[in-house]
Amino acid sequence: MVRFVGIAGSLRADSYSQQALVIATQRLEALGAEVERLDLQHSIYRSVMVVRTIQTIQT
Numbered sequence: 001m002v003r004f005v006g007i008a009g010s011l012r013a014d015s016y017s018q019q020a021l022v023i024a025t026q027r028l029e030a031l032g033a034e035v036e037r038l039d040l041q042h043s044i045y046r047s048v049m050v051v052r053t054i055q056t057i058q059t
Contacts, residue, residue, distance in 0.1 A: 001032070001033070001034055002032075002033045002034070003033065003034045003035075003036070004025075004028055004033055004034070004035045004036070005035075005036050005037075005038060006021045006024060006025055006035060006036070006037045006038070007021075007037075007038045008020075008021040008037075021037060025037055
């Protein structure tokens with residue numbers, strides 16, 4: 001079995017890269033591939049933005 005990992009890093013909701021990743025994921029799965037999407041928008045990047053916001057407020 002072929003495995004793919006897809007990463008879209010845009011912070012903008014419904015970004016073009018996120019939309020393209022969804023389409024690519026659907027097509028690869030239809031062909032029988034195992035696909036894992038890493039949603040950085042809701043994990044790492046959000047955490048960084050929260051820390052930066054707190055740092056800005058504190059200064």
